[in-house]
Amino acid sequence: MSFGTYARHVRNPELPYRRRVSALRSCVQLYRPIGFHATLSFLEEIAGPFQRDEAALLRALDALVASRAGWHAELRDYAAERKLAKRRGQRNPRPTDPNPSGFPRCWYGAPRQAALHAVRYWRRRTAPALLADPDSITLDVDACVTASLAAGGSLLPAQRQMLGATVEALRQRMRPEMWRDDSRAYYRAFNLLRVARHLETAADAT
Template sequence: MSFGTYARHVRNPELPYRRRVSALRSCVQMYRPIGFHATLSFLEEIAGPLQRDESALLRALDALVASRAGWHADLRDYAAERRLAKRRGQRSPRPTDPNPNGSPRCWYGAPGPAALHAVRYWQRHEAPTLLAEPDSTTLELAACVGVSLEAGGALRPAQREMLSASVEALRQRVGPETWRDDPRAYYRASNLLTVARHLETAADSAPTSVGIARPATVAGYGRVAT
C-alpha cells in the first residue's frame, strides 16, 4: 500500500487503535529521514505518547506528512532546475550540487532538532556496540558527538575539521569492495557515516557560538528538547 493509504488508516477512528499505530509505523517505513527507530522516537518526542493517545498519534502523523511534503517540494524544485540546466547544455548534475533524490538526509522543517535527536538516539542505543572496537576515526567522531549534544549541535572550527576528516575516512570504508570482503565492517562504517551526517546537519542549524543554545521548535508543536 501507499503512504497515503496508510495515512488514511491512521486517521480512521473506526479502525482498532493498535492497527492505526501500526499504520503510522508503515508510514515511517516509507519516509524515515533520520532512520526508522529514530524517526518514531522523534515523533513521540514532539507529539506525545502516540502509542496510547489519539491526539498525539494524529499530531505525529501531521508532523511526518508535513516533513514529507517539504521533501517532495524539494524534489519538484530540483527537477525544474535540472530541466533548465539541460536546456543550457549541462546534461549531468555537478557532483557538488545538492540532490534530494534517494533517501532524504534530514528532517524537512526541523533539520537541526531532528538531527540532534537522531544522534542522541544513536548514542543511547547503538554507540556502545559500534564503539566497542575504537580506532582514531571513531574516537574523533565520538568526541564530536559529545560536544554536539552538550552545545545544542554547535561545533568549533577545529571540531568541524575533525568531523570532515571523519566523514572522508568513513566514505572510503563504504566502497563495494568493503561490502564484498567484510559486510560487518561496511555496516559499521555506514552507520557511523550516517551519524556524522547528522552531526553536520545539527552544526549547520546551530548557533555559531558554542554554549549559546537557542530554543529549537518544530512548527506547530512548540519547543523540542535538546
Template sequence: MSFGTYARKVRDTSLPYGLRVSALRSCVQLYRPIGFHATLCFLEEIAGPFQRDEAALLKALDAIEASRAQWHADMREYAHRRRQAKQRGQRIPPAQDRNPNGSPQIWYGAARSAALSALRYWSRRRLPALRVTADEAGNTVDVLVAAALSSGGDLTSEQRQLLVLAAAELRGRMQPDLWSDDPVAYYRARDLLKAAYLVETASNDGQTRSSADG
C-alpha cells in the same frame, strides 16, 4: 500500500487504536530520513506518547506528512531547475547542487532538531556497539556526537575539520573488497558515517549538503 493509504488508516477512528499506531509505523517505513527507530523517537518527542494518546497520534501524523510534503516540493523544484539548466545546455548538475531525489537526507522543516534527536537515539542505542578502542576515526565521531549534543549542534571550526577528516577516512574504508572480506567492518564504517552526517546536519541545520556525506 502507499503512504496516503496508511495515513488514512491512522485517521480512521473506526479502526482499533493499535492498528492505527501500526499504520503510522508504516508511514515511517516509507519516510524515515533519520532512520526508522530514530524517526519514531523524534515523533514522540514532538507529538507526545502516540502509542496510547489520540491527540499525539494525529499530531505525529501531521508532522510526518508536513515534512514529506516539503520533501516532495523540493524534488519538484529541483526537477524544474534541472529542466531549465538542460535547456541552457547544462547537462551535468553542479557538484554543489543538492539532489533531493532518492532517500531524503534530512528531516524537512526541522533538520537540526531531528538530527539532534537522532543523535540522542544513536548515543543510547547504536554508538556503544560501534566503539572500538583502536579506531581513531570512530572515536572521533563518538566524541563529536557528544559535543554536538552538549552544545545543541554547535561545532567549533576545529571540530568541523575533525569531522571532515573522520568522514573521509570512513568513506575510504567502504570499498567492495571490505564488504566481501569483512562485512561487519563495512557496516560499522557505514553506520559511523551516518552518525557523522547527523552531526553535520545538526551543526548546519541541513541547509547545505553535508561534507560528511560526501
C-alpha cells in the same frame, strides 16, 4: 500499500487503535528521514505518547506528513533546476550539488532538532557496542557527537574540520569491495557516516 493509504488508516477512527498505530509505523517505514527507530522516537518526543493517545497519534502523523511534504517540495525544485541546467548544456549534476533524490537529507521543518535527537538516540542505543571495540574514526565521531550535543548542534572550526575528514574517510571505506570482503565493517562505516551526516545537519541548520 502507499504512504497515503497508510496515512488514511492512521486517521480512520473506525479501525482498531492498534492497527492505526501499526499504520503510522508503516508510514515511517516508507519515510524515515532520520532512520526508522529514531524517527519513531522523535515523533513521540514532539507529539506525545502516540501508542496510547489518539491526539498524539494524529499529531505524530501530521508532523511526519509535513516533513515529507517539505521533502517533495525540494524534489520538485531540484527537478526544475536540473531541467534548466540541461537547457544550458550541463547534462550531469556536479558532485557538490545537493541532491535530495533517493533519500531525504534531513527532517524538513525541524532539521537541527531532529538531527540532534537522532544523534542522542545513536549515543544511547548504538554507540556503546561500537565503542566497546573502537577504531580511530569511531572515536573521532564520538568526540564530535559529544561536542555537538554540548553546544546544541554547533561545532568549532577545528571540530568541523575533523568531522569533514571523518566523513571523507568513511566514504572511502564504503567501497563496493568492502561489502564483498567485510560486510560487518561496511555496516559499521555506514552507521558512523549516517551519524556524521546528522552532525553536519545540526551544525549547518539555522
